[in-house]
Amino acid sequence: MARPTIADIAREAGVSKGAVSFALNGRAGVSEATRERILRIAEQMNWRPHSAARALGGARAGAVGLVLARPARTIGLEPFFGQLLSGLQAGLSASGTALQLLVLEDTAAEIEVYRRWASEHRVDGFVVVDLQVRDPRIPVLEELGIPALVIGGPGRHGSLPSVWADDREAMISIVDYLAALGHRRIAHLAGLPAFQHTQRRIRAVRDCARRLGLTEAVSLPTDFSDAEGAAATRTLLARPDRPTAIIYDSDVMAVAGLGVAAEMGVAVPGELSLVSFDDSTLARIVHPSLTALSRDTFALGEQVARELLAVIADPSSARDVQNPTPRLTVRESTARPL
Amino acid sequence: MARPTIADIAREAGVSKGAVSFALNGRAGVSEATRERILRIAEQMNWRPHSAARALGGARAGAVGLVLARPARTIGLEPFFGQLLSGLQAGLSASGTALQLLVLEDTAAEIEVYRRWASEHRVDGFVVVDLQVRDPRIPVLEELGIPALVIGGPGRHGSLPSVWADDREAMISIVDYLAALGHRRIAHLAGLPAFQHTQRRIRAVRDCARRLGLTEAVSLPTDFSDAEGAAATRTLLARPDRPTAIIYDSDVMAVAGLGVAAEMGVAVPGELSLVSFDDSTLARIVHPSLTALSRDTFALGEQVARELLAVIADPSSARDVQNPTPRLTVRESTARPL
DNA sequence: CGGCAGCACTGAAGCGGTTTAGTTGCTCTG
DNA sequence: CAGAGCAACTAAACCGCTTCAGTGCTGCCG
Incomplete structure (x- = not known):
């Protein structure tokens, strides 16, 4: 039959x-x-x-959406997303919920997709990443009244629940570690200034530098691309009073920076210490391996999935949940300055 | 309202x-x-x-499935998948078709998902990657009678249509290039032997070596992980008659190999040339940058999407389509042997 | 000018579930 | 022993859209 x-x-x-x-x-x-x-x-x-038959009759669609507004090519490169994806799925699969993924170029298109998928009843909820400073997606999702869970915070994300880790504490632990090694000239290659997490990290570096009396700590914004990471590193290293340590907001930029140092003949960690804010296999396999902030992104994904499913089942259960603060994993790319 | x-x-x-x-x-x-x-x-x-209402009534589900059986953590690392994903979506979005992605651990679970999604009418078709030697997924998909498109080939993929690139020609171009530079001892770090593309590449290396009279060309299988890539590189470089050139089946392994060479004090490209079979930002940002085989994975994804949509619309249009053979991009990791 | 083809549109029957308003038949209670 | 209460189940409506068998009406042809 x-x-x-x-x-x-x-x-x-x-x-x-x-x-x-x-x-x-x-x-x-x-x-x-x-x-x-x-x-x-x-x-x-x-x-x-029959999933469609079930979704009709006003019931659940049995899927949640993850929409990413990023240049297509960075998505494959950032280990963060792969890990997050796997974690999300592990968390969702328990309830037989599928994940609809869409990668597109800009936030306007992303918002359009939220509207469409919500009105087509294609998904029961959304996962929102890369929280921006005045994020235009938040009011739209609130207006749509569809469950949505924000990764990132604490910050302004309206009435939407979130799962967040303490970026500020994490960044402070990096600066403290470098200062303890004896570094005084520390640079920070940040990501897109439009992101809330970028702002928080920049503030953390500034506050921490002030506290420790490091007058020369600077944060330079980039677009998270390897190209800008490399270019900014080159600029920094060409200065007469070049930094003795650089903190990168992503592992991809850190690896690019490592390449630039090698190319310019700057010894790592002898003359320059490097730290990545994101850990991944990438940080481990390069030589010297990168000291990096390790967080369990897979677990984060699972947690996000659990929370989102809870909100879908019962919207009143919306809440903010804190993810463990990432810890620094020391590898070969950091040492005392000369 | x-x-x-x-x-x-x-x-x-x-x-x-x-x-x-x-x-x-x-x-x-x-x-x-x-x-x-x-x-x-x-x-x-x-x-x-309302997508569900439409899917009921026997119509289309408006989504296609991509199921990957890989360890969760490699997925984020392989730029190949990110690129493919973006390309697929670019190709699908034209017809408003969504992509359902699922990453799980083994092929048995993957087959189970095919069965379930097909019977739940959740998707209209599937994209199948990582074709195996006697792939158990093929007969299942044929039996289900659901449109499916295989990436990879030419090879045994039953009656399913495919989009394929000429791995053999590509591999030959690498070996020819290295031989022309003067390399005689060439090693090949292959991927999982269970994959058809691994077998094809190994055969290509062997045939090519025989033709060129390179008696020492060897292919070593790995599991595609950075760990095995690094370990195999270490083993190779420890040999008394170590190779002067190594070809890696993936960029992740190549980067890991580069790290091992640096660690062992083997100069690249002075004492050792490295080539990656997969190009990506990763291959570009390390130092020295990696000579790699460039293929337009984004375009591949688009092409796959187009073909799959065509098969869904009209099953009789199933056919095999060839993707352009990838070309070698020469960068800093290859040179004449000493 | 009868007949018939074809166009524009209607009405109703599904598609495969969920949900709600009954309907039985039974037990329990005062 | 009447009536309440409940468990177990039925019948039918309903979700939003597609599809198909009609139904008028027009226009053209012989």
């Missing part, structure tokens, strides 16, 4: 469609004996719910 | 639901004047189709 339906099961079991529906969804309304009989028949007929 | 339906439009336009459906889907059955009136009203009411 091609694709049995609950009507087939009902006929076979000699009950009504409604009874079958109750039985299959573990709801009250059928006796334990009948439920088991129905389940056995469904199993034996190899029945599977 | 909350979410207008075609019934609302029909009432507003003073026609039947059927007429509205015809108008909105560009089908015959309404006059041009009526169609425009209906479209204008739909637009004005901000109507969007």
